[in-house]
Amino acid sequence: xxxxxxxxxxxxxxxxxxxxxxxxxxxxxxxxxxxxxxxxxxxxxxxxxxxxxxxxxxxxxxxxxxxxxxxxxxxxxxxxxxxxxxxxxxxxxxxxxxxxxxxxxxxxxxxxxx
Amino acid sequence: xxxxxxxxxxxxxxxxxxxxxxxxxxxxxxxxxxxxxxxxxxxxxxxxxxxxxxxxxxxxxxxxxxxxxxxxxxxxxxxxxxxxxxxxxxxxxxxxxxxxxxxxxxxxxxxxxx
Numbered sequence: 001x002x003x004x005x006x007x008x009x010x011x012x013x014x015x016x017x018x019x020x021x022x023x024x025x026x027x028x029x030x031x032x033x034x035x036x037x038x039x040x041x042x043x044x045x046x047x048x049x050x051x052x053x054x055x056x057x058x059x060x061x062x063x064x065x066x067x068x069x070x071x072x073x074x075x076x077x078x079x080x081x082x083x084x085x086x087x088x089x090x091x092x093x094x095x096x097x098x099x100x101x102x103x104x105x106x107x108x109x110x111x112x113x114x
Numbered sequence: 115x116x117x118x119x120x121x122x123x124x125x126x127x128x129x130x131x132x133x134x135x136x137x138x139x140x141x142x143x144x145x146x147x148x149x150x151x152x153x154x155x156x157x158x159x160x161x162x163x164x165x166x167x168x169x170x171x172x173x174x175x176x177x178x179x180x181x182x183x184x185x186x187x188x189x190x191x192x193x194x195x196x197x198x199x200x201x202x203x204x205x206x207x208x209x210x211x212x213x214x215x216x217x218x219x220x221x222x223x224x225x226x227x228x
Contacts, residue, residue: 043222044219100209101147104149104158107156
């Protein structure tokens, strides 16, 4: 079984500052890793995903994440945030079975202040 | 190409009533996933369906909950005899293929049980 822990429930940051949202996972098998963003009253949108290959993954809206197998982490980063990045961010894993079901973390609320 | 559609967006039911949540996947997608988001929590996998088949229902409560994805028409998540603890946001996602393919999420149905 897999599990995902997002270490921070809320992250306040000023506009144009860098941000890191932390994600750790637990699994006895190899997994795929994802970050999703949820804007208020909307569904989830995929930011980026790690399947294999380079451990540094670049996504949409200037976000990137780095897969660290030894630390079982997949932290999300952005060098300079905008007000419009204010949203809920979810880290998720999927085992390499054919179902593709996602196991989500509890979510991190990113609050960008002017 | 329209995205994943869910209706209704908001549903209010009294305890003991039935709730029917509908999900129309993206055109060409034959794989549907249902997730539930309880207040202050992340999304929890409920069920994975392909056309006319339930593939994985390991996240479905044992009683009162059922899901279907008929050959024609939307996928339906049905909750019988709702209780207050069923109040949550229910999200549907669809994908073109199984496995690691990106899941596209709908806007969700927010169920409130009075």
